[in-house]
Amino acid sequence: MPDHSDRLARLRRRLRGRSMYVSALPNIRYLTGFTGSAGHLLVAPDETTLFTDGRYRLQASEQTQGIDVEIASGDSRPALAKRVVALRLRRLSFEANRLDYDTYAFLDGSLPICRLDPLRSVVETMRMRKSPAEIEAIRSSVELNSKAFEDVCARIGPGWTESLVAAELEFAMRRLGAEGAAFPTIVASGTHGALPHAEPRARQLREKSLVVVDQGAILDGYCSDMTRMIALGHPDETQTKLFHAVLEAQVAAIDAICPGVECRTVDNRARQVLRMTTVEGIRLDTKFSHSTGHGVGLEIHEGPRVAPRQRRRLETGMVVTVEPGVYLEGLAGARIEDVVVVTETGCEVLTRTSRELRVL
Ligand code: ZN
Ligand code: ZN
Numbered sequence: 001m002p003d004h005s006d007r008l009a010r011l012r013r014r015l016r017g018r019s020m021y022v023s024a025l026p027n028i029r030y031l032t033g034f035t036g037s038a039g040h041l042l043v044a045p046d047e048t049t050l051f052t053d054g055r056y057r058l059q060a061s062e063q064t065q066g067i068d069v070e071i072a073s074g075d076s077r078p079a080l081a082k083r084v085v086a087l088r089l090r091r092l093s094f095e096a097n098r099l100d101y102d103t104y105a106f107l108d109g110s111l112p113i114c115r116l117d118p119l120r121s122v123v124e125t126m127r128m129r130k131s132p133a134e135i136e137a138i139r140s141s142v143e144l145n146s147k148a149f150e151d152v153c154a155r156i157g158p159g160w161t162e163s164l165v166a167a168e169l170e171f172a173m174r175r176l177g178a179e180g181a182a183f184p185t186i187v188a189s190g191t192h193g194a195l196p197h198a199e200p201r202a203r204q205l206r207e208k209s210l211v212v213v214d215q216g217a218i219l220d221g222y223c224s225d226m227t228r229m230i231a232l233g234h235p236d237e238t239q240t241k242l243f244h245a246v247l248e249a250q251v252a253a254i255d256a257i258c259p260g261v262e263c264r265t266v267d268n269r270a271r272q273v274l275r276m277t278t279v280e281g282i283r284l285d286t287k288f289s290h291s292t293g294h295g296v297g298l299e300i301h302e303g304p305r306v307a308p309r310q311r312r313r314l315e316t317g318m319v320v321t322v323e324p325g326v327y328l329e330g331l332a333g334a335r336i337e338d339v340v341v342v343t344e345t346g347c348e349v350l351t352r353t354s355r356e357l358r359v360l
Contacts, residue, residue: 002133005066007031007126008048014122019044019089021080021107024098026298027123029221033063040080044087051076051083077103081110093119121303128295128303129317134222135341138297138319139350141178141219142339145226146353148172149215153230156360162187162200165213173217182216182223182300189232193333196290196325208233210243210332210357212325216300223300225321226351227337230358238279242326243357245284246334249273249324250355253292253306257322257340257347263310267292270324271308284326293321296339318342319350 008031011020022028022041028050029035031043036056042049048067052060053076060069072079084092084107092111094104096118108116130138152168166185173181188198190209198212205211209232216225229243253270270292274285291307296319304312306320314320318341325335338351 002033002131004031004033004064008043008067010126011043011123012045014126015043015093017045018091018093018117019084019087020093020119020122021084021095022123023095023100023103024123027095027098027127030123030127030298032067033065034060035063035221036060038076040076042080042083044089047087049080049083051080077106078110081107084111084114089114091115091117093117093122095123096120097124124303127297129315130297130319130341131317134297135317135319137220137222138224138339138341141217141222141224142226142350143352144173144176144178144219145215145217145224146351147176148178148217149213149226149228149353151176153358153360156205156230159204161202161204162189162192162211163202165205165211166200169213169215173215176217178217178219179221180218182218182225185216186212186214186227188212188333190332191330194327194329194331195333196327196335198333205232208236210235210239210334212333212335214335214337221298223296223298225296225300225323225337225339226353227323227325227335228353228355228358229334229336230360232360234359235357239332240357241277242279242284242328242332242334245274245277245279246324246326246336247355249288250322250336250338253322253324254338254340254347254349257314257320257342259314259316259342259344261314263304263306263312263314264308266306266314266322267308267310270322274324274326279326279328280331282328287326287328288324289327290325293323293337295320314342316342316344 190206293306323337
């Protein structure tokens with residue numbers, strides 16, 4: 001059980017006497033343990049109150065400790081506003097990158113003497129460095145995700161469609177104990193693989209094609225994320241060249257990970273490798289259309305971003321994906337993705353599944 005009181009204390013230190021309204025559910029979960037789908041959290045200097053509705057009466061009291069829980073009938077925002085008025089707060093920070101406009105307008109109208117202060121990514125920044133317990137939770141999620149991949153890979157046969165592979169992967173995750181998939185599973189064969197976020201189709205996997213499989217599970221709230229490449233039939237020269245360039249780029253980016261290195265340096269390392277390879281006259285770095293990686297934790301995409309121009313330095317305990325990809329329209333796509341934790345001496349790759357091309 002994580003120490004939520006410690007997290008709340010750390011947040012209060014960052015707020016330096018200010019009060020904050022936390023609206024993002026993953027942030028509420030991180031700070032209190034509450035996993036319900038509706039809730040609003042008020043963190044004032046001397047009290048913490050979770051506002052939710054009757055559906056979560058039992059769950060909120062079981063999941064949280066040391067904070068007040070107020071149950072409203074229906075919408076719990078009026079109860080939050082009432083509490084802010086009762087506390088005579090003159091300033092209330094809110095999550096500018098998270099709050100929806102309707103809630104902002106409601107609070108603005110309900111709190112005439114309280115100034116609403118936009119704050120950005122305060123809890124998200126705290127969440128970037130994972131505790132040892134969080135790293136173990138992510139490791140378990142990563143292991144489950146890999147098991148699901150092996151289970152399905154061993155069974156893929158003639159006639160299987162992209163949709164069937166995706167459905168079997170998600171079924172396997174659930175069967176192995178996951179709460180569900182962390183995002184809609186991507187299975188894209190042949191030219192479809194050139195779409196970085198392809199949606200699986202009810203179309204049979206093409207013979208002699210490369211298949212991109214990008215999958216993630218949620219276990220005990222923590223996400224995993226992995227991309228592997230499958231070849232149906234023996235890969236041709238172009239497919240082999242494309243795959244090995246992406247693999248080399250991924251390994252080079254992972255090798256660059258250590259505490260203190262800027263995220264953009266890791267991203268650039270992958271691009272440098274791809275810059276040196278051409279396939280069908282195309283320089284591969286020109287077809288790497290997304291960033292190299294992202295943080296992963298309670299959410300599938302969180303900080304830090306491993307991307308060009310990102311000067312944030314990696315710190316021990318940060319968990320990021322490394323996933324360079326190349327997308328050649330009309331031909332094929334390739335991506336390889338692992339989850340990596342930054343350690344004192346460098347990094348540890350949590351994903352244990354072989355990165356080699358699976359030839360089926
Ligand atoms: Zn992924
Ligand atoms: Zn990813």
